[in-house]
Amino acid sequence: MNAVAHEELLRPLEEFTRLHLDTLRRFGGRALDLSFPNPQFLSDPRPYDVLASLAAQARPLDLRYSPFGGFTPVRRRVAAALSKQHGLPYSWNDIVMTPGATAALRVALNTLFTPPDRIILVTPCWMDYPLYLQDLGLAFDLVPATDDKHLDVQAIANTWTPQTRGILIAQPGSPTGVIHDDRELKQLALLMQRHSTPTPPLLIADEAHAQQVWDKTSCPAPAAHWAHTLTVRSFGKAWDMQGQRTGCLAVSTNLGIRHQAVQQLVRTMRVTGHCAPTALTQQLAASLSDTAPDLGKLSGLQRHARRRLLSHGVMALDTHATRFLYARCPTPDDWAFVSQLAERGLLVMPSSLFHESGWFRIALNFGTPALDRALDIIGEEYNRA
Ligand SMILES: Cc1ncc(COP(=O)(O)O)c(C=O)c1O
Structure with missing residues (x-):
């Protein structure tokens, strides 16, 4: 560092x-x-109830080592739940379990980009994005959102350079809570389409707060608009159990380099010493994945x-x-x-x-x-x- x-x-x-x-x-x-x-x-008391019941029933092998990407049955349940939420067919090996969205973001950026790639960040944004990019030697451009904190696609277009290889957005926005609607995600996809030669740019969709939509507004998945998307999720945020450090990465089912990307992400987990969440925490995340928090x-x-x-x-x-x-x-x-x-x-x-x-x-x-x-x-x- x-x-x-x-x-x-x-x-x-x-x-x-x-x-x-x-x-x-x-x-x-x-x-x-x-x-x-x-x-x-x-x-919602369910994380506490499920954790208590998992702990009460735990046998020695329930606390065993986990593979770097997470236990396969856990990945399968998370994939099934995300498939329903995104309307996209994820399978278990599109999912990598991570210790929170924090590690997921860092591992994704580390895996998908190399200097002299440039990444666009839309501000205001989660505090540590620039820190990770800087530590990885990746250049970034900060593009302010509109006054009401939606994507300013024209400003993003004006900032795009030949080195720009990706964009990182949060859906819903954090710290703002703004939900990016289908119209703006479509405009963003069209912009990325225009910059798809020789290779399509990547979209990192940080959905850490996707399960915290507190009224009936729909929250479209960026992955449904742009095939080359990596989604970041946080079970910690969804269920107010942030200290359990549990999240995942989901590789878009349409991403051309899908299986190669998952293999590389799992490798980065090992190389950077990021382990999957603890054995019980993974079981907890799997048990909660099918239901929405109250x-x-x-x-x-x-x-x-x-x-x-x-x-x-x-x-x-x-x-x-x-x-x-x-x-x-x-x-x-x-x-x-x-x-x-x-x-x-x-x-x-x-x-x-x-x-x-x-x-x-x-x-x-x-x-x-x-x-x-x-x-x-x-x-x-x-x-x-
Ligand atoms: C947008 C965003 N991304 C990532 C994180 C980190 O999530 P986690 O607690 O799962 O590491 C947060 C936490 O506040 C966040 O708001």
Whole structure:
């Protein structure tokens, strides 16, 4: 790792970690932490029930070593579930089980691209994408989304270079919660089609939050629009069990180099020392893969929080997925606003961590009445700034 090269990207992340810790120390039990998504309530008890039953029934071989891509029966169940969700016929060997979406992303980028390839990232984006690309020696171009945080396909087209070999998007967007609709995914596919000689560019679709659509909006799969897609999934995010570190990679059934790609991905898992999730965690993911998490509580909280913020004149982006709300700061300096809130014991994330300035992200980690206290503080400080 080149620590000097990474300094600029790591510094803000570490600064926020310091602010987070300092605020928790200073305010103790009175701190209101809506920064990292660690919900304090249980929306759906199934992960706990399934894990308890798996642990109670575990025999010695249930804790055995797993192949690098994961256990075949687990991959088969995940493939069947994803086939239904995407409307594409995945088979077990299109799936690679990974310790979270985090490792899946890193392994995918490591496998599919080599310098001097360039990758397009749409901002705001998940905080660590640029870090992985930089560490792999891959050049990247940041393309801002539109004002309402949808894909700006014209801006992506203008940024495309002869070295551009891929684009990484999150569906739904993170930190925004915006769902990219069929129209914009189709436009993106048309653009990629225009750049398909000599080889088609690759789309990495980060679907870490795909099972967190809290109203009835449909969430189209980028893989259904572009054949050369690698999908990233997170069971941790879907079921609020992030610490269990479980996710997967799914190679598009239409990808020309499909089986070769899976073999290479599994090799990268080994070479980089990334193992499949633990044996029990894989069983847990497989057991949950056929069902959708109960989002009733999150849905209620999302609607409530939006109304409460609006009563203070704070407009969150109009979105339908994730446990996040994303809103503009009163001034372009998001660090200043987030620090101002931290002075009152309230933690939210500055958008600079997501590679754009002037916004903040709220994670709905707890319900009322503490949530109302937090939202009222945001309203007061917003109107004071
Ligand atoms: C868009 C996105 N990708 C990847 C991740 C990492 O997911 P995991 O917890 O499964 O490693 C996150 C986590 O917040 C995310 O928001």
